[in-house]
Amino acid sequence: MDPSQKTAWLSIATNMLLVAIKTSIALISGSLAVAADAIHSLSDVVSSAIILLGIKIADRPARGFPYGLYKVENLVAMGTSILILFAGYEIIKTVFGGGGPAIPRQLPLAITGVSLTIVITWLFSRYELKKGHETGSPSLIADARHIWSDMLSSLVILTALLGSALGLAIDKYAAVIVVFFIARSAIIILLDSVRVLLDASLNYQSLTRIREIVLADTRVAAINNIWARNAGRYKFVELDLILRVKELEKGHQVAKEIENRVKRELGQVDRVLIHAQPRQGELLTMAIPLNPDQETISDHFGEAPFFRLVRLQRRSGHIVEEELLANPYLEEEKAKGIKVAKWLLEKGLEVLISRHDQADKGPGFVLGNGGAEILVTEEKSASRALNQAGKVNSST
Numbered sequence: 427m428d429p430s431q432k433t434a435w436l437s438i439a440t441n442m443l444l445v446a447i448k449t450s451i452a453l454i455s456g457s458l459a460v461a462a463d464a465i466h467s468l469s470d471v472v473s474s475a476i477i478l479l480g481i482k483i484a485d486r487p488a489r490g491f492p493y494g495l496y497k498v499e500n501l502v503a504m505g506t507s508i509l510i511l512f513a514g515y516e517i518i519k520t521v522f523g524g525g526g527p528a529i530p531r532q533l534p535l536a537i538t539g540v541s542l543t544i545v546i547t548w549l550f551s552r553y554e555l556k557k558g559h560e561t562g563s564p565s566l567i568a569d570a571r572h573i574w575s576d577m578l579s580s581l582v583i584l585t586a587l588l589g590s591a592l593g594l595a596i597d598k599y600a601a602v603i604v605v606f607f608i609a610r611s612a613i614i615i616l617l618d619s620v621r622v623l624l625d626a627s628l629n630y631q632s633l634t635r636i637r638e639i640v641l642a643d644t645r646v647a648a649i650n651n652i653w654a655r656n657a658g659r660y661k662f663v664e665l666d667l668i669l670r671v672k673e674l675e676k677g678h679q680v681a682k683e684i685e686n687r688v689k690r691e692l693g694q695v696d697r698v699l700i701h702a703q704p705r706q707g708e709l710l711t712m713a714i715p716l717n718p719d720q721e722t723i724s725d726h727f728g729e730a731p732f733f734r735l736v737r738l739q740r741r742s743g744h745i746v747e748e749e750l751l752a753n754p755y756l757e758e759e760k761a762k763g764i765k766v767a768k769w770l771l772e773k774g775l776e777v778l779i780s781r782h783d784q785a786d787k788g789p790g791f792v793l794g795n796g797g798a799e800i801l802v803t804e805e806k807s808a809s810r811a812l813n814q815a816g817k818v819n820s821s822t
């Protein structure tokens with residue numbers, strides 16, 4: 427068993443010990459506040475058990491459930507939170523129905539017992555926090571913080587018992603406070619479970635992260651749609667993408683790479699489903715590297731000071747839009763050509779008109795990967811090269 431799982435089991439054992447001590451004190455003293463605290467610890471045992479159950483279920487293939495049994499975790503959490511709310515309601519009913527003693531019985535024993543639970547909670551939360559940092563497990567760290575906050579609610583109860591020893595009837599008030607906190611966390615768990623069971627979308631941050639990961643790939647022209655949801659602790663992602671590729675084979679490969687990247691960087695992803703289609707717009711985007719005179723074609727690529735970017739009608743070859751762009755990477759020390767290639771792809775480049783075949787060079791690879799073609803020309807004048815290219819393209 428790995429150390430973080432061992433610590434998770436220890437957390438369950440500790441909480442079970444706390445349940446036993448608190449239940450005994452509640453029965454002996456009749457304190458409603460301690461009874462509420464016992465219910466709280468019991469709910470902690472159940473939620474820790476759900477976490478371990480979730481890990482076990484996640485590894486198990488189930489023939490009748492092709493999307494996995496992950497949601498069992500949410501279903502159990504929902505059931506548990508309803509039971510906790512019901513138990514809280516019972517305590518409140520007793521408080522307002524005048525049940526339970528105004529001053530708990532056997533106070534010295536109750537005070538000793540509650541003090542003992544505080545010491546146990548304090549020691550265990552420190553131990554778990556240390557283990558959590560050692561193993562880098564966020565769930566252990568979260569659990570340690572939770573147990574620490576439980577210690578604070580036990581302190582409220584201890585204070586109430588000490589007040590009772592002085593003759594103050596404050597046990598019921600402490601019970602109401604404890605029930606309020608139990609009910610609050612139970613309602614949060616209940617709402618979260620229902621959201622997951624109804625396939626609510628992933629939160630905004632995760633969706634933004636997916637968008638960033640996908641768009642970082644220069645071969646992705648656009649994201650049409652993202653659907654993503656949780657099931658248990660796992661995520662399911664569906665993407666509808668437009669790719670800058672022409673062949674189906676290549677599209678599959680790009681989709682596979684994006685799938686792996688999303689799984690690796692997002693974490694706890696069960697599956698990524700990608701619908702990809704090649705881009706086929708009305709317009710074709712071409713670029714030409716220019717010399718400082720802004721008309722003749724540059725013999726360089728990365729070091730060309732200007733680029734003419736042209737969008738033309740795919741059918742007629744008619745120019746719709748034209749831009750003169752200054753090369754933003756002219757002063758870069760390294761990998762100018764590659765940076766320029768990526769920049770042009772972001773601008774939607776599909777055809778580069780060049781006096782050289784760049785195919786075996788770095789920028790050529792980047793352009794080819796991005797689905798752009800290189801059209802080699804003998805012309806010196808950019809306008810004439812464009813004219814020809816437009817005709818060639820419209821005839822095919």
Ligand SMILES: [Zn+2]
Nearest residue numbers: 466470572576
């Ligand atoms: Zn707790």
